[in-house]
Amino acid sequence: MxxxxxxxxxxxxxxxxxxxxxxxxxxxxxxxxxxxxxxxTGDGVVRVSYETKGRKGKGVTVVRGVLLDDKALTLLGKQLKSGCGSGGTTKDGVIEIQGDHREFVIAALQKQGLTVKRAGG
Structure with a gap:
């Protein structure tokens, strides 16, 4: 052959x-x-939830599904954290903000023209 x-x-x-x-x-x-x-990639819907699992009872607001590159996502995370007056992190396409700031985050993302859903309880 x-x-x-x-x-x-x-x-x-x-x-x-x-x-x-x-x-x-x-x-x-x-x-x-x-x-x-x-x-x-994603469906274009940003999901905001509150999680305590794996954080020793400390709660964080989690933002998933933002279709931005890493630099823009880090900048958005920084804006949200400073608006909430809280700390947090941006990693693996997910923004985590310390504390329960779901209402503020949802309002801030809707002002930027994003489709936002509240996920979880």
Whole structure:
């Protein structure tokens, strides 16, 4: 069985080293991760909930489903935290604000034109 050039692809080059199988660029200049990180997906509905599980009884307001990149999401989290006068974090596409600030967060996100739902109890 003879293999032609149709089914083969370059995996290593002596000039550049290893080649990414998806984008065909050298591993050092691979653009695959940037393309995945730049395009957040979801249904377009922002969900705001209050959670205490796994936080030793301390409650946090959790905002999920905001379709923004990491920089814009961090900036939005900073604005919400300063508006609530509280601390928190932004990680993995989720904004967490210490304390129960659901009403303020829902109102602030609706002012920005986002579709917001209150999730949980």
């Amino acid at each position: 003879k293999m032609g050039t149709e089914g083969s692809r370059l995996v290593y080059s002596t000039d550049t080293g290893r080649i990414c199988p998806d984008c065909g660029q050298p591993k050092a200049a691979c653009i695959c991760k940037q393309a995945k990180a730049a395009a957040p």
